[in-house]
Amino acid sequence: MxxxxxxxxxxxxxxxxxxxxxxxxxxxxxxxxxxxxxxxxxxxxxxxxxxxxxxxxxxxxxxxxxxxxxxxxxxxxxxxxxxxxxxxxxxxxxxxxxxxxxxxxxxxxxxxxxxxxxxxxxxxxxxxxxxxxxxxxxxxxxxxxxxxxxxxxxxxxxxxxxxxxxxxxxxxxxxxxxxxxxxxxxxxxxxxxxxxxxxxxxxxxxxxxxxxxxxxxxxxxxxxxxxxGKRPMHFFGLWGSFMFLFGTTSAFYIGAFKLYRLYTGTKTILVTDNPWFFIALTSMILGTLLFLAGFIGELIIKTKSNEKHYSIKEKLNF
CATH class of the missing domain: 3.90.550.10 (Spore Coat Polysaccharide Biosynthesis Protein SpsA; Chain A)
Structure with missing residues (x-):
């Protein structure tokens, strides 16, 4: 042909x-x-x-x-x-x-x-x-x-x-x-x-x-x-790891700074009154979700291939 x-x-x-x-x-x-x-x-x-x-x-x-x-x-x-x-x-x-x-x-x-x-x-x-x-x-x-x-x-x-x-x-x-x-x-x-x-x-x-x-x-x-498209973990996993690391580092700093001020007897505020606490928490959650998105994307690629997105009613001369 x-x-x-x-x-x-x-x-x-x-x-x-x-x-x-x-x-x-x-x-x-x-x-x-x-x-x-x-x-x-x-x-x-x-x-x-x-x-x-x-x-x-x-x-x-x-x-x-x-x-x-x-x-x-x-x-x-x-x-x-x-x-x-x-x-x-x-x-x-x-x-x-x-x-x-x-x-x-x-x-x-x-x-x-x-x-x-x-x-x-x-x-x-x-x-x-x-x-x-x-x-x-x-x-x-x-x-x-x-x-x-x-x-x-x-x-x-x-x-x-x-x-x-x-x-x-x-x-x-x-x-x-x-x-x-x-x-x-x-x-x-x-x-x-x-x-x-x-x-x-x-x-x-x-x-x-x-x-x-x-x-x-x-x-x-x-x-x-x-x-x-063939390695979603390289994108989602990278940014997820970065955001989770940023969040955990920020949370550790907030906690350490709080303990230091308590130890020295310096006046301090509640951790939940510190806006950085919510930034750190949000970063950790988003980082975890992005990492999971990359992991799920890898699973989908390996389990779903050649899927048709149409249905044929009839054919002629095939």
Whole structure:
């Protein structure tokens, strides 16, 4: 199998037939052996019926239907698990990604030996205020945090070696940071390719302004996970130990100072009237909790792996 196309979708009934025909035309022109995996992420329209119709006329079309809407990351993860192509290409189902870009992306993976190629929609047809400006800020923060010099982390059009998508785990809303996830797993040959962005032809966007807030929160999460995700005790244990040591040292000093003043007959106050007593007590409690958080984190990592965060209702052609 040369290429697997993984296409998550939500309520895209109008665009699926046109998208399929366009992809099929490109694949036939270049004589690729291919499969298309549509992942219906809980659509409430007739998207699944359209996929069934496409599958009956083209055996290269496969489908996964979720029980409900679980999110794009979970849809991609399900598609990645089923993908068999040497090169795996992801794209959106709304016709804003151009299938004519597929051969160029394929060649960069196969001939130039890249692990991952991320699309860059250099010229966009989105609203400048609600999408373009926030997207530029988001990408700038992602570049600074991750060290990857990509212009468009969230572009849906990406190409991967099969071993990349079989190694990474996409959950939550981490689809925005797949290049970062790949880098964290040791895939360092990550490139970028300018791709054509097309204006939406059918339907409406499924993402609002909240995606940028969630995006920045996820960026903080993945920055932490990239450093301490596999060794949480190194973070929580370190700070827990430091705070507990600070608290116990402060408590010892308060007690010793109290005893000294009693011994010398100097007027003193109750230990509980000393504000440092509560600072020391709080530091000891927080230190203990942080240490326990690190310990529990280590246990979770060792006992919970490869857990799925979606449920499949039915499949086609698998």
């Amino acid at each position: 040369d290429i697997t196309l993984v296409i998550p979708l939500l309520n895209e009934e109008e665009s699926l037939q046109e998208l399929h025909d366009w992809i099929a035309k490109v694949m036939q022109a270049h004589q690729y052996i291919y499969e298309i995996i549509f992942i219906d992420d809980g659509s409430t329209d007739t998207s699944w019926q359209v996929i069934e119709t496409l599958s009956s006329s083209n055996k290269a079309v496969k489908g996964i239907r979720f029980q409900k809407n679980f999110g794009k990351s979970q849809a991609l993860d399900a598609g990645f698990e089923m993908a068999t192509g040497t090169v795996v290409i992801t794209m959106d189902a709304d016709l804003q990604d151009n299938p004519d870009e597929i051969p160029k992306l394929y060649d960069l993976i196969v001939q130039a030996d890249y692990d991952l190629i991320s699309g860059w929609k250099k010229k966009r047809y989105d609203n400048v205020i609600t999408k373009n400006i926030p997207s530029k800020l988001f990408n700038a923060a992602a570049r600074k945090t991750s060290g990857l010099k990509l212009h468009d982390f969230n572009c849906g059009l990406k190409a991967y070696k099969n071993k990349v998508i079989k190694t990474i785990k996409v959950s939550g809303e981490m689809h925005r940071y797949i290049p970062v996830l790949a880098k964290n797993e040791g895939f360092t040959k990550i490139g970028e390719q300018v791709v054509q962005h097309q204006a939406r032809k059918y339907g409406v966007t499924k993402f609002g302004m909240d995606r940028f807030i969630n995006g920045f929160l996820d960026l903080i999460t993945i920055s932490f996970l990239s450093k301490f």
